[in-house]
Amino acid sequence: MHDLSNRERLTASGVVMDFAGLRALDDVSLSLGQHEIVGLIGPNGSGKTTLVNVLSGALAPTAGTVTIDGEKVTGLAPRKISHAGLVRTFQTVRLFGTLSVYENVQLGALGAGIRRSQAAAKAHELLELFGIDHLRDVLGDSLSYGQKRIVEILRAIATDCNYLLLDEPAAGLNEEESDRLLGQLSNIPDQFGCGILIIDHDMNLIMRLCQRLHVLNQGKTIAEGTPEQVRANPTVVEAYLGSQAAPEAGAS
Ligand SMILES: Nc1ncnc2c1ncn2[C@@H]1O[C@H](COP(=O)(O)OP(=O)(O)OP(=O)(O)O)[C@@H](O)[C@H]1O
Numbered sequence: 001m002h003d004l005s006n007r008e009r010l011t012a013s014g015v016v017m018d019f020a021g022l023r024a025l026d027d028v029s030l031s032l033g034q035h036e037i038v039g040l041i042g043p044n045g046s047g048k049t050t051l052v053n054v055l056s057g058a059l060a061p062t063a064g065t066v067t068i069d070g071e072k073v074t075g076l077a078p079r080k081i082s083h084a085g086l087v088r089t090f091q092t093v094r095l096f097g098t099l100s101v102y103e104n105v106q107l108g109a110l111g112a113g114i115r116r117s118q119a120a121a122k123a124h125e126l127l128e129l130f131g132i133d134h135l136r137d138v139l140g141d142s143l144s145y146g147q148k149r150i151v152e153i154l155r156a157i158a159t160d161c162n163y164l165l166l167d168e169p170a171a172g173l174n175e176e177e178s179d180r181l182l183g184q185l186s187n188i189p190d191q192f193g194c195g196i197l198i199i200d201h202d203m204n205l206i207m208r209l210c211q212r213l214h215v216l217n218q219g220k221t222i223a224e225g226t227p228e229q230v231r232a233n234p235t236v237v238e239a240y241l242g243s244q245a246a247p248e249a250g251a252s
């Protein structure tokens, strides 16, 4: 199956995910282009990570279809899905603690089959571009939490992916680090042709970073639209935003 209209998109359609008696995702459809940033938000347990697990091949959905660039990839192993251009990060940091920042980023490229000389150049370019060249020889274990988050994202980008799924990259970051992350992420789609699906509970970050939002509640899509539309949606306010600090108030 090759659907031309989805040639440069990641799509999920009608995804259902059942865990013994619990419907964690119920008919969820979503799409991500290579030049946009889409936010996936919703209360704890609403199914956000489960959807990322389905998209990235960690879970085979009970029903529904996932496509990458028009090709059906539903239920393929994570390794195959990353070859198709999709990379994800996890809710907890997963870096090689005994390798340097440079080696961690280079490994991302090598793991994706990029030649050694090119992988080295790519790692160098990314560290410079994201302003962490001075950390190149620091071991993963010695980094601050915020630095680890960035290195993890650079390792993903180093694979030359077209779709990057970030599961709570700002969790545990202070306001300044989260602001810096916002600046660094916002250029990725245009600079690398890599679309971003980002999950985060930091509404200040999400509302400023994303062009579109997708809101889940109890496994169901309850709203989709621009940050302005979603913020003004009474169903979303009741299910989720009402319990969050209002970004305008400057609370975090
Ligand atoms: N492997 C699993 N087996 C059984 N139940 C699961 C599994 N993974 C997730 N769940 C359940 O599915 C529901 C959705 O969980 P999920 O982790 O996707 O939520 P989330 O939106 O990412 O929440 P959070 O904001 O807390 O990270 C929850 O009720 C969770 O307990």
Ligand SMILES: [Mg+2]
Residues within 6 Å of the ligand: 048, 049, 050, 091
């Ligand atoms: Mg989660």
